[in-house]
Amino acid sequence: MLIIRNRAIVEDDFVHVPDGAELPAAGKPIVTLARYAGAREELLGRYPALGVRMASDQLPGDIPDLDRLVLIAIEFPRFTDGRGYSTARQLRDRHRFTGELRAVGWVLRDQLYYMERCGFDAFELKPGKPLENALEAFREFSVTYQAAADDKRPLYRRR
Amino acid sequence: MYQYDDNDRRIITERARQFRGQIARRLSGEISEEEFKPLRLQNGLYMQLHAYMLRVAIPYGLLSSTQVRKLAHIARTYDRGYAHLTTRQNVQYNWPKLADVPTILDELATVEMHAVQTSGNCVRNITADHFAGIAPDELEDPRPYCEILRQWSTFHPEFAYLPRKFKIAVTGAPGEDRAAVRFHDIGLRIVENERGERGFEVLVGGGLGRTPEIGRVCRAFLPKRHFLSYIESILRVYNLFGRRDNKFKARIKILVTALGIDEFRRRVDEDWETTRTPELELPNEEIARVAAFFEPPPYEPLQTSDRQLAGFELGRDRDFGNWVKNNVMRHKVPGYSAVIISVKAPGTPPGDVSDTQLDSIADVADRYSFGRIVVTHTQNFVLSDVKTSELQRLHAELVALDLGKPNANKLTDVITCPGLDYCDLANARSIPVSLEIAERFDRIDYLNDVGDVSIKISGCINACGHHHVGNIGILGIDKRGEEWYQLMLGGSPGNDASIGEILGAALAQDEIVDAIERVLGRYLQIRESEDERFIDTVRRVGLEPFKQAVYGSVAKAAAVGG
Numbered sequence: 001m002l003i004i005r006n007r008a009i010v011e012d013d014f015v016h017v018p019d020g021a022e023l024p025a026a027g028k029p030i031v032t033l034a035r036y037a038g039a040r041e042e043l044l045g046r047y048p049a050l051g052v053r054m055a056s057d058q059l060p061g062d063i064p065d066l067d068r069l070v071l072i073a074i075e076f077p078r079f080t081d082g083r084g085y086s087t088a089r090q091l092r093d094r095h096r097f098t099g100e101l102r103a104v105g106w107v108l109r110d111q112l113y114y115m116e117r118c119g120f121d122a123f124e125l126k127p128g129k130p131l132e133n134a135l136e137a138f139r140e141f142s143v144t145y146q147a148a149a150d151d152k153r154p155l156y157r158r159r
Numbered sequence: 160m161y162q163y164d165d166n167d168r169r170i171i172t173e174r175a176r177q178f179r180g181q182i183a184r185r186l187s188g189e190i191s192e193e194e195f196k197p198l199r200l201q202n203g204l205y206m207q208l209h210a211y212m213l214r215v216a217i218p219y220g221l222l223s224s225t226q227v228r229k230l231a232h233i234a235r236t237y238d239r240g241y242a243h244l245t246t247r248q249n250v251q252y253n254w255p256k257l258a259d260v261p262t263i264l265d266e267l268a269t270v271e272m273h274a275v276q277t278s279g280n281c282v283r284n285i286t287a288d289h290f291a292g293i294a295p296d297e298l299e300d301p302r303p304y305c306e307i308l309r310q311w312s313t314f315h316p317e318f319a320y321l322p323r324k325f326k327i328a329v330t331g332a333p334g335e336d337r338a339a340v341r342f343h344d345i346g347l348r349i350v351e352n353e354r355g356e357r358g359f360e361v362l363v364g365g366g367l368g369r370t371p372e373i374g375r376v377c378r379a380f381l382p383k384r385h386f387l388s389y390i391e392s393i394l395r396v397y398n399l400f401g402r403r404d405n406k407f408k409a410r411i412k413i414l415v416t417a418l419g420i421d422e423f424r425r426r427v428d429e430d431w432e433t434t435r436t437p438e439l440e441l442p443n444e445e446i447a448r449v450a451a452f453f454e455p456p457p458y459e460p461l462q463t464s465d466r467q468l469a470g471f472e473l474g475r476d477r478d479f480g481n482w483v484k485n486n487v488m489r490h491k492v493p494g495y496s497a498v499i500i501s502v503k504a505p506g507t508p509p510g511d512v513s514d515t516q517l518d519s520i521a522d523v524a525d526r527y528s529f530g531r532i533v534v535t536h537t538q539n540f541v542l543s544d545v546k547t548s549e550l551q552r553l554h555a556e557l558v559a560l561d562l563g564k565p566n567a568n569k570l571t572d573v574i575t576c577p578g579l580d581y582c583d584l585a586n587a588r589s590i591p592v593s594l595e596i597a598e599r600f601d602r603i604d605y606l607n608d609v610g611d612v613s614i615k616i617s618g619c620i621n622a623c624g625h626h627h628v629g630n631i632g633i634l635g636i637d638k639r640g641e642e643w644y645q646l647m648l649g650g651s652p653g654n655d656a657s658i659g660e661i662l663g664a665a666l667a668q669d670e671i672v673d674a675i676e677r678v679l680g681r682y683l684q685i686r687e688s689e690d691e692r693f694i695d696t697v698r699r700v701g702l703e704p705f706k707q708a709v710y711g712s713v714a715k716a717a718a719v720g721g
Binding site: 059081087090094118140147 | 439
């Protein structure tokens with residue numbers, strides 16, 4: 001599957017593993033937070049590159065050993081559910097998460113710019129949405145007023 | 160007033176280009192109508208009963224005459240010759256064609272205006288005291304902080320998909336709250352602490368709608384430098400924990416009530432302690448930079464005009480005297496006055512202004528008030544800086560323009576939502592009721608006798624007409640397909656904030672204005688003196704005497720008949 005990572009279209013090297021589904025022998029799985037919480041040491045020992053998928057009502061504080069994960073996927077059950085933006089900012093600003101932060105679910109081109117500013121660097125677009133012109137979304141604005149995950153300085157400190 | 164710099168211009172230009180692209184992708188089918196909706200809403204474009212409505216942002220209500228002329232031009236060219244003043248100090252057009260919208264936005268951009276974030280589940284236009292900068296009772300001008308908030312909230316990446324809309328108001332006058340800050344998601348009051356430092360009292364969780372709530376104190380004193388970081392933490396807690404399962408329970412007031420203000424505050428503080436970076440602190444230089452845009456205009460050194468004003472009030476020209484008494488407000492600079500231009504005349508929906516009236520107001524502002532005009536949340540205009548010595552000439556000009564009604568803050572200065580004439584949410588029409596009120600009570604002696612009393616009308620429970628905080632509130636409801644009206648008494652939006660109580664059974668359209676007349680008749684009978692305002696009488700005696708006045712005869716007739 002193709003995803004957007006660091007403003008480029010790339011083949012996804014991770015695989016989502018739903019609860020109940022069998023884990024791959026090797027590779028880079030993304031498991032749910034529930035599965036991770038239930039078998040953390042085993043999973044971290046078995047997969048050097050492990051990702052965890054959060055539902056929109058879960059919080060960064062719910063994830064133990066955050067710094068040992070290479071990827072967090074935040075789910076957007078609807079594109080209007082904006083919790084993930086704040087979750088992303090908390091992961092980056094408060095919990096200093098430096099791995100890949102991926103938006104999954106109902107993710108649309110017109111959300112990408114704000115998502116990136118909040119700390120997301122990878123995006124799985126909603127199936128059926130074209131990826132090519134989506135990259136333009138990152139370049140629609142050349143100035144921002146606020147501090148965010150991408151720049152800690154509000155505009156008034158950048159003048 | 161604030162002037163755009165290159166950054167502001169670039170952001171607005173780029174936004175317009177982005178929206179054009181979004182419209183194109185909607186038309187090509189790449190974006191579904193459902194997915195397009197929040198995009199168009201956050202660009203000010205609403206779908207109403209009969210047509211699109213475009214709501215134009217007027218930050219804290221402040222306009223230049225050039226901007227007012229542009230609003231007139233848009234009304235004439237792209238609408239049906241009028242614009243409508245809203246209760247958020249904005250302007251809306253009720254009949255634009257979708258195809259014209261990008262062009263209208265381009266026209267607005269030429270005078271540093273836009274329609275962004277006037278709708279949708281985001282931070283909306285920041286409102287302020289309409290006498291900001293000139294009120295004698297003001298501690299500090301709130302507009303620089305509104306402008307700082309405007310910039311901070313414009314395209315804030317984290318808060319574009321909140322559970323629901325988010326409204327912030329700021330006042331710098333501790334003694335009198337003209338911005339209804341206690342009925343906002345966040346209300347900010349500039350205050351001084353015991354050490355004499357200025358900061359903000361932060362109120363949270365006020366609002367109207369289905370569940371009216373008076374804002375609660377989240378922080379009694381917030382130093383200015385933490386202004387943005389603290390507000391950001393409030394928004395973050397709301398964004399993470401506000402309800403999203405039910406649109407009617409999604410405002411921050413529901414969250415604050417559910418958690419309790421102490422737990423809400425704890426969560427805000429917890430976030431704030433870890434996210435307030437030194438970079439986020441608001442430096443004094445930035446406050447000073449923005450405040451410089453709101454420097455007072457070049458006033459002439461004049462003598463105090465208090466005695467002159469008193470003379471006008473009692474003078475032989477009764478129309479002028481009444482207008483001075485009701486529509487002219489004291490100014491902090493000697494020799495100057497502030498004037499409320501009433502847009503509430505019989506025969507016109509409250510808040511509707513024609514293109515020619517707008518052009519005339521711009522001309523009048525240029526000649527009498529440094530070319531500045533303020534829109535009030537009560538759907539009127541203010542000329543902030545008129546020489547008292549020129550009031551009589553100004554009044555004559557306004558009368559000729561049909562803008563000289565001496566009814567500011569009086570019975571016929573009604574606030575209404577658009578109601579069922581325009582809005583697909585409404586249960587009942589609001590405008591005909593307000594028109595009937597305007598006609599029935601259009602007698603200046605009666606208005607003066609009854610004194611300051613506010614009537615606010617909403618056509619549905621969403622309360623856009625702020626009926627909960629009207630001294631007299633009217634709520635339109637639907638009963639088996641017919642329009643009925645609930646009457647409530649005792650609301651107030653100010654420092655003495657209170658929510659009105661329902662008087663009794665709903666009334667039919669042909670009964671509601673009679674009922675108001677009976678309520679007022681009872682007030683005139685039972686007030687302790689002419690100085691006891693309507694709201695004070697209601698608070699003193701409760702609803703019972705008014706219930707009897709409205710329903711007593713009906714109840715008796717029913718008893719006799721039964």
